[in-house]
Amino acid sequence: MDRAIAHLDMDAFYVSVELLRRPELRGLPVVVAGSSARAVVTTASYEARRFGIFSATPAERARRLCPDAVFLPPDFEAYRARSREVMETLRTHVDQVEVVGLDEAYLDLTGLGWPKAAARRIKGAVTARTGLACSIGIGPSKLVAKVASDADKPDGFLALTRDEACRRFAASPPGLLPGIGPKTAERLAGRGIASLEALAATPDERLAEWFGPRLGVHLVRLARFEDERPVGGSRVAKSESRETTFERDLRGLPALEPVMEQLSDELCRRLALQERRGRTIGIKVRLDDFSIHTRARSAPVPTNDPDEVRRVAVELLRGLDPSRPVRLLGVRVAGLDEEPPPPAHGVDQLEMTF
DNA sequence: TCTGGGGTCCTAGGACCC
DNA sequence: TCTGGGGTCCTAGGACCC
Numbered sequence: 001m002d003r004a005i006a007h008l009d010m011d012a013f014y015v016s017v018e019l020l021r022r023p024e025l026r027g028l029p030v031v032v033a034g035s036s037a038r039a040v041v042t043t044a045s046y047e048a049r050r051f052g053i054f055s056a057t058p059a060e061r062a063r064r065l066c067p068d069a070v071f072l073p074p075d076f077e078a079y080r081a082r083s084r085e086v087m088e089t090l091r092t093h094v095d096q097v098e099v100v101g102l103d104e105a106y107l108d109l110t111g112l113g114w115p116k117a118a119a120r121r122i123k124g125a126v127t128a129r130t131g132l133a134c135s136i137g138i139g140p141s142k143l144v145a146k147v148a149s150d151a152d153k154p155d156g157f158l159a160l161t162r163d164e165a166c167r168r169f170a171a172s173p174p175g176l177l178p179g180i181g182p183k184t185a186e187r188l189a190g191r192g193i194a195s196l197e198a199l200a201a202t203p204d205e206r207l208a209e210w211f212g213p214r215l216g217v218h219l220v221r222l223a224r225f226e227d228e229r230p231v232g233g234s235r236v237a238k239s240e241s242r243e244t245t246f247e248r249d250l251r252g253l254p255a256l257e258p259v260m261e262q263l264s265d266e267l268c269r270r271l272a273l274q275e276r277r278g279r280t281i282g283i284k285v286r287l288d289d290f291s292i293h294t295r296a297r298s299a300p301v302p303t304n305d306p307d308e309v310r311r312v313a314v315e316l317l318r319g320l321d322p323s324r325p326v327r328l329l330g331v332r333v334a335g336l337d338e339e340p341p342p343p344a345h346g347v348d349q350l351e352m353t354f
Numbered sequence: 355t356c357t358g359g360g361g362t363c364c365t366a367g368g369a370c371c372c
Numbered sequence: 373t374c375t376g377g378g379g380t381c382c383t384a385g386g387a388c389c390c
Contacts, residue, residue: 033358037355042359055390058356060355064355101361179389180388183386215365237360238362241360242359243358244359245357280382282383294384295383296383298381
């Protein structure tokens with residue numbers, strides 16, 4: 001039996017949360033972005049998008065594109081609070097909810113009898129509870145559901161079979177699909193593959209030749225909207241990190257080391273709050289040419305001790321000793337030990353062991 | 355004035371073990 | 373001397389997602 005999967009995506013989520021408390025801004029170009037020189041836009045209202053402002057547009061560029069736009073600083077506490085309301089609402093309607101970030105979730109509606117009617121009810125319930133609009137896509141897989149929700153927003157509702165998805169997006173560029181980013185899209189274009197139709201029709205062997213056996217086969221399956229991934233439950237983070245981009249590039253270890261120590265302290269504070277520890281301590285350095293360099297070291301015993309993390313992070317940084325100006329510094333603790341939060345459901349626990 | 359921050363997964367090569 | 377074959381763990385880089 002075919003599955004019935006829904007993907008719910010909140011419309012312009014951060015901006016929409018801001019508009020709840022600033023209703024007078026409704027209908028105006030509104031942008032949520034940090035204020036630093038190198039900040040980027042996190043969310044733009046649909047009015048602002050008409051000026052060419054989207055997520056990840058540099059904030060300075062956004063100001064030039066639309067000087068009259070209202071710029072608001074991000075308030076993640078508020079977004080997290082609203083997100084919790086959204087996800088609670090979903091869970092009152094559906095057992096199997098996979099949360100993806102603050103503003104997205106997959107729902108497994110298989111076996112509900114009338115999945116579309118259920119999805120309609122859920123959409124209404126989310127808006128009634130939060131005052132926020134969302135878009136829902138429905139399909140036999142996460143892939144179809146996701147693409148459908150993207151295709152019909154804002155305030156969208158679109159159900160597609162796999163065949164319908166293939167036909168509807170036949171002429172769309174491969175980059176439409178989640179999992180095909182700019183690099184892969186460019187490589188495909190270089191081979192003359194500019195549409196999903198063309199990609200779906202490319203023999204497996206050819207793609208395996210170009211992209212390797214795994215990625216090659218994966219790409220064709222995506223283009224045919226074939227996807228068996230289950231709707232997962234709640235996920236526990238495997239690593240945690242803290243990073244910062246400087247207003248102006250920094251040069252030399254004496255300037256960098258204190259920053260690394262502070263980032264380590266902040267990271268350890270967060271880990272300690274969750275009672276989590278990790279075995280692998282890593283650093284990340286982005287240079288002025290945008291190249292990224294990482295170093296990592298694993299220890300036998302997991303830690304979240306600030307002295308230990310600072311010591312290792314600074315040692316790794318000294319080993320790197322970047323000669324070019326540094327744009328970003330980051331520290332990471334990975335290989336986190338098991339379960340911080342109180343045990344959720346028995347089912348989740350069982351899944352974790354696989 | 356280009357290009358944030360927090361994550362995940364994959365690959366490839368080397369070390370090491372049996 | 374001309375040299376296996378797995379399996380696992382680790383590191384570094386890269387692509388991608390929200």
